[in-house]
Amino acid sequence: MSLEINDLRFRYSPKGPLVLNDIDMRLEDGEIGILLGRNGSGKTTLFKNIIGIEKPESGSMDFFEKDLLKMDRRERARLIAYVPQDIHFGELSVFDTVLAGRISYFGFRTGRKDEEAVERILLDMGLEDLAFRSVTDLSGGERQKIAIARALVQEPKLLVFDEPTGNLDIANEQLIIEEARKASREKGIGILISLHDLNQALALGDRFFFIKAGRIVKSGGRETFTEEMIKDVYGADVRIADVDGRKIVISSV
């Protein structure tokens, strides 16, 4: 079991409401897990707890049987990488932006090993032509790919994506989904991703977690995708059809 979360509770202030309530989650090594739920249901907060930006009130989080809550920041960064929803970069070159992702390895001064790791990732992702350009000159899709490259250069065992396709056109959406799939298949990296597009989720995911008001109400494989579940989690009427052996979600509106 790569990621195992038990009874996780979290609130932003001691007297505030519970934002995450008794979260239980399991993700196997190399699996693609999709977090599904409405805006404000707790998806980003759960991710922030997993990558260590927030600390839970109670519960446990183990990663390859190591306690994530007791783990040193740098050690955690070498295991779990994050691609945030809002991507910011300074005015650095693509190469240096990706190189910054190695900071948990090099600390203060970059070494040859770090530079080679960046080069490998850029070549793998076909970004070598952009290596010397400033990230400020890139398009939305390219910037998203650079953010993924920066996360991959951390050589993580789990990659957490927070709504990566939110502001992208369909071509860039497909590109990002393909990168996630490639990372999972070719590098054996576990992926945890939140998506709004249910069909995209069905096409990509191995395991699905439906979150509602800070609770995981259902988790499992494609069989969890039912019209009732979607109605319960999103409050939306949909129809689920079978097209060429693939499940398709169709809005009733």
Added chain:
Amino acid sequence: MPRANPPGGLCGIRPGVKLSIIMSSKYLDLNRRKRTTALILLSAVMIVLVFVCLFVGSSHMTLAECFDALFKKGSASQIRIIWNIRIPRVLAAVIAGAGLSVSGLIMQTDLNNPMASPSTLGVSNAAVFGANLSIIAFAGGFLSTGNNVNSYTVGADPFATSFMAFVFSALSVALVLGLCRLRSFQPGVVVLAGIAIGAVWTAATTILQFYATDVGLSAAVIWTFGDLGRATYRTDLIMAIVVIIGIAFFSVISWRFNALLSGDAAAKSMGIPVERLRAISMLLASLITAVCVSFLGIIGFVGIICPHVMKKILGQDHRLAIPASALSGSILLLLADTLSRSIGNGSALPVGAITSLLGAPFFVAVILGRRRSSL
């Protein structure tokens, strides 16, 4: 920075061609060379200005006389002018310029705010209040209290005003950072808390000045004009210690600032202790400012102009931006000081006024530039 580089154009590599392992080394060599060239150029300009600043003054000494005096030849008064007046002044310009500029750069990165500067935390306002309190209530020193004309010349401790300015600057920093700790050092909160605390110091200064005598008020106002003429070897040494330690520390952790450019969430996920980094670097940047302002008075805009120009030309990579900002800060202050002594017709104009005069048009240019680019 690499903005001007065409895709794949660097190192003569054609787009679409798979690069070998040489890619990073060529790129890195070029990057290193660019960094070295930029720093050598800036250092050369600074050294030239150091000599210009040393050789220009109201005493109308010739170049040969200045050189002689520099090697302790010539008349006693000429040697005194160079060694007791101009060298401490030039050193102050180099040290304070570097310190104020790097402080501005670090605050802008820390707070993710291009307009952040030492005044953002109310450091300068607090220093003004401390100095005003010392001058108006304690007559410029602690040996004699009261508000009478003689006290300004008799028995005034020259360090008392600087000391009071520093104490209040440090107090202001502690207050702002203490308040911000409650909110995990969120950049927006730090800026707003700094503005609020700065407003309190300004109000307190106004009240203090309202009750001051004419002489006390003019002495207090004159203090606020940044003036490199106040520098002595002792004050230069104190400033140098703080500024060198600060810049060395910031340089060592320059990659952390590069990582912080990606935003708090991404930086934390890379293993950066963002709150700790922000608190320590803000404290150190404020300390540098507090020490410089306490000894020299308010020298505005250095912390905004220099880092901005350097970032525009060389990019935001802190490995280069920190030393480049330091050198450009020294250059600006040397330039402003030389100007202030050249156009002052015998008496040096306050260097703070010159840097502000240079800063205002720059601010307008930045604002207009941003508007245009966003359209």
